[in-house]
Structure formats: C-alpha cells, structure tokens
Amino acid sequence: MPQSSPSHARAPRLARTRAKVALILTSVCALVAAVLVPLTSHLNAQAASQVPGTIPSLEGWAPASGTWTPSAGLQIVRTDSADAAGVSALLSRALTDAGITGITEGTGAAPASNAVTLTINASRTDLGDEGYQLTVNANGAQVVAATRAGLLWGARTIEQAVRAGQGTVPAGSITDIPRFADRGATLCACGTHITPDWIIRQIDRMSDLKMNYLSLELRIKSDKYPATTSFSYYTKDEVKAIVEHGREVGVRVVPLLNAPGHTGTILGNFPQFQVPAAQQFYFDLIDEYMDTFGSTEWHMGADEFFFKQGPGEFKKYLAQIRSHYGDQSMTFDAAFNDFINKVNAHVKSRGGTLR
Numbered sequence: 001m002p003q004s005s006p007s008h009a010r011a012p013r014l015a016r017t018r019a020k021v022a023l024i025l026t027s028v029c030a031l032v033a034a035v036l037v038p039l040t041s042h043l044n045a046q047a048a049s050q051v052p053g054t055i056p057s058l059e060g061w062a063p064a065s066g067t068w069t070p071s072a073g074l075q076i077v078r079t080d081s082a083d084a085a086g087v088s089a090l091l092s093r094a095l096t097d098a099g100i101t102g103i104t105e106g107t108g109a110a111p112a113s114n115a116v117t118l119t120i121n122a123s124r125t126d127l128g129d130e131g132y133q134l135t136v137n138a139n140g141a142q143v144v145a146a147t148r149a150g151l152l153w154g155a156r157t158i159e160q161a162v163r164a165g166q167g168t169v170p171a172g173s174i175t176d177i178p179r180f181a182d183r184g185a186t187l188c189a190c191g192t193h194i195t196p197d198w199i200i201r202q203i204d205r206m207s208d209l210k211m212n213y214l215s216l217e218l219r220i221k222s223d224k225y226p227a228t229t230s231f232s233y234y235t236k237d238e239v240k241a242i243v244e245h246g247r248e249v250g251v252r253v254v255p256l257l258n259a260p261g262h263t264g265t266i267l268g269n270f271p272q273f274q275v276p277a278a279q280q281f282y283f284d285l286i287d288e289y290m291d292t293f294g295s296t297e298w299h300m301g302a303d304e305f306f307f308k309q310g311p312g313e314f315k316k317y318l319a320q321i322r323s324h325y326g327d328q329s330m331t332f333d334a335a336f337n338d339f340i341n342k343v344n345a346h347v348k349s350r351g352g353t354l355r
Contacts, residue, residue, distance in 0.1 A: 002114060053137075053164030054157055055209055066138045070114065070162060073102045073170040077110040083148035086248065088118055092153040095131065098162050115140040116158065122146055131177030134158070136169050152250045153178075153210050155157065160208070184213025186256065186299075190265075193232040198213040200245050207249035214246065215299045215355065217256040219266070220292055222305070224284055226267040236292045243293050255289040257282075258301030259340055275324040279339065283346050290352060298347045299355040303341060 021282070049182055050063035076092055078084040088105045096103055110117045117140070124146040127133065132145040132154035143154035157176070161169045187202065203214060219233045246253040257266075259282050266285070267273055273281050314332070321335040322328050344354045 042222055045064040050170045051170075052161035052169055054158070057318065058103055058157070058174050058176060060176070060262055061172050063172045064137065064173065066171040067165075067168050068136050068138055068140060068171060069168045070100050070116075070140070072100065073104070073114060075115045076103065076105045076118065077115055078105065078107060079120045080107040084118050084119065084120050084151060087148060087151045087155050090152070090249065091118070091159065093163060094155075094159040098159070099167065100162075111333065113139040117142045118151055118155065119144045120146070120148065120151055127175070128177050129181075131175065132157075133173070135173040136161075137171050149212070149250055152207075155206060156210055160332065163305070177245070178210070182213045183211045184215065184251075186215045186217065189216065189218040189234070190232060190258075195353045196234065196242055199242055203242070203246050203251045203253070204249060204324060206251050210250075212252065214251050215253065215254045215256045216242070217258065217299075217301070221258075222288055224288060225266075225270075225281070226279060228285070229240045229264045230265060239292050240294070243295075252295075252297075253293060254295055254297045254299050255293045256299035256301055256355075257285060257289060259343070260336070261303060261305035262301065275320055279342065282343070286343070286346060287350070290350065292349075296350075296352045297355055298343075298352055300340070300343050305336065 001178040038157045051058060051061045074095065076088050078088040085105075107299045119142070121144055124133075124144060127144075127146045127150055128186065129147055130149045130153060132143055133155050134258055141157070141158050143151060145151040145154055153176070171229055185206065187199065199216070206212075206214060218239070219228065219230055220232050220239055221235050222228050243253045247322070263278075263282070267278060267281070270278075270281065290296075290298060316333075318330075318332055321332075322330045323340075325335070347354045
C-alpha cells in the first residue's frame with residue numbers, strides 16, 4: 001500500500017509549482033502587453049491622424065477615408081456677396097502664406113477637384129450665429145454657414161488644418177457650433193504704449209483661434225477733455241483702424257475705461273471734479289469713446305477701487321459721498337453699487353450694453 005509523502009517533502013514541490021505558475025503568468029502578461037500596447041498606440045495615433053489638428057479641437061469630427069491635399073491653382077468658389085467675398089480673401093491670403101500658390105477666387109460652379117466652396121445660407125438657422133458645417137474629401141473642402149461669422153470660423157478651421165497637416169487634411173465632416181458666445185481677452189494699453197500694429201497682430205492671433213471679443217483699455221485723444229491725454233494716448237483714427245480690422249477678422253473690439261478705480265490718471269488734471277461732477281466727466285468720456293469705437297458695448301472694469309489709497313483717503317471719500325447723497329448712513333458699498341447702476345443706466349440710454 002503506497003504511503004503518502006510527509007508534509008515536509010510536499011512543501012518544496014508545492015513552492016516550485018507555484019513559482020512555475022507565477023513565471024508562466026508573468027510571461028503571458030508580458031506577451032499580451034507586448035502585443036496590445038503597440039497596437040493601442042497605433043490605433044490611438046491612427047485615430048488622431050484622422051482628425052484635423054486645430055485649436056480649439058474639433059469635437060465630433062466624423063472621419064472618412066482618404067485625405068485632401070490642396071495644390072497650386074486652388075480655386076475658392078463663394079456665394080456672391082460682400083460677406084463671403086471678405087472671408088474668401090482672408091482664406092486666400094492664409095493659404096498663400098501656407099505655401100499654396102496660384103489661388104483664384106470667384107463665384108459660380110465649383111470645379112470637380114482642388115477647390116474650396118464657401119456658402120452663406122441664411123436658412124441654416126440650425127447653425128446659429130457662428131456655427132458652420134465643414135466637409136472634406138479628396139476633391140476639396142466645403143463650408144456652409146448661416147452668417148459671415150460662421151463662414152469665417154469654417155475658413156479658419158481649413159487654414160489651421162492645412163498648417164497642422166503640413167499641407168494635407170484628413171477627410172471627414174463636422175457641424176461645429178461654438179459652446180460660448182464670448183471667447184475673448186482683455187488688453188491693457190493704458191500704462192504702456194502698445195503700438196497699433198501690435199494690437200492688430202494680436203487681433204489676428206485671436207481670430208486664428210476663433211476668439212471673437214477683445215476688451216481694449218486705452219486712452220484716446222479726447223476732444224472734450226484734452227487734458228486727459230497722456231503719453232500713451234491713441235488718436236481716434238488709430239482706434240477706428242483697430243476696430244475696423246477687428247470687424248474684418250471677426251473680433252469685436254469693446255472700449256474699456258476703468259472706473260471708479262484707476263481714474264486718478266484721467267482725473268489728475270481736474271481736481272475740481274468731485275461727486276457728482278466726476279461722474280458726469282466719466283459719462284462724457286463714455287459717449288466720446290463709444291462713438292469713436294462705434295461700439296454698442298461698454299466695459300467699465302470696476303475693479304481695485306482704492307488700489308493704492310490709504311484709510312485717510314477712504315474716510316475723505318466716504319464723507320464726500322455722504323454729503324452728496326445727504327445721508328450720513330450711506331456706506332461705501334452702497335455708493336459703489338449706485339455708481340455702477342448709474343453707469344449702466346447711461347449706457348442703456350445710448351442703446352448700449354454694460355459689460
């Protein structure tokens with residue numbers, strides 16, 4: 001009758017068996033990783049290569065087979081309108097800068113290949129104010145939008161895709177509608193003189209990224225209050241040229257003059273202006289600035305009140321506003337809110353909107 005092995009003899013064999021199993025499992029895992037990791041990387045890279053490289057990214061891009069490579073002699077065919085003509089001209093310049101030569105623009109039927117069509121169709125209300133539909137195939141690209149703004153952003157997508165793909169764009173389609181109505185930045189050209197040319201280049205960079213709003217803080221050469229002019233002022237013609245360029249490339253430029261904080265530099269030469277004369281002074285500047293910018297919007301900043309002043313100035317101002325309102329219980333916060341509301345009422349009286 002066979003006898004069972006003692007426990008001290010079975011233990012080494014059990015340990016060796018477990019070690020072999022562990023070794024086998026480790027080898028299998030390594031083999032799976034060796035196969036799946038490169039495969040996953042390849043699939044991820046392949047998926048990424050099927051989406052045009054743009055900023056912002058194209059969420060919802062539907063890839064198709066093939067690519068499009070615009071070549072010399074590219075034709076841009078557009079809707080017969082001034083709005084479409086303006087977008088066509090911008091796209092032509094951008095693609096020329098990207099190295100495509102001999103680009104032509106026109107209206108009518110699009111050729112069978114090597115073409116971009118730009119169409120404004122006001123009935124496409126589903127695209128909203130700035131949305132567009134883009135289709136890319138081996139023969140070219142087609143953009144449809146309900147407005148000039150939407151058509152422009154579709155053209156910007158083509159420009160970016162051509163640059164990012166070094167001349168080749170993946171085939172596919174998208175209906176792209178901005179998530180946010182305002183996509184912008186604020187530029188302070190108030191303490192340091194920034195050249196108008198630099199500001200225009202900044203607007204171009206914003207437009208390339210489909211940003212549509214720039215609040216621009218600067219001082220214009222005032223006709224009503226020449227003493228407000230400082231070393232960093234801009235002439236009205238300079239401002240109008242900046243604003244007009246913004247309109248051309250889809251960026252609306254909104255005037256910003258910070259108040260009630262940061263007004264020391266413009267009130268410095270008018271010590272006689274206290275409440276309420278100082279408020280009327282600011283309202284007059286609102287009118288002059290909004291007329292110069294041709295804007296229906298006004299940005300008053302309203303930050304950093306008493307930015308560098310001490311408690312003594314605070315008490316002095318509080319005494320002034322209490323005297324003005326005839327209310328010794330008036331608080332600083334209440335007076336601040338009242339001023340904001342008065343500015344809002346003044347801007348609205350012009351048919352404008354306070355930012």
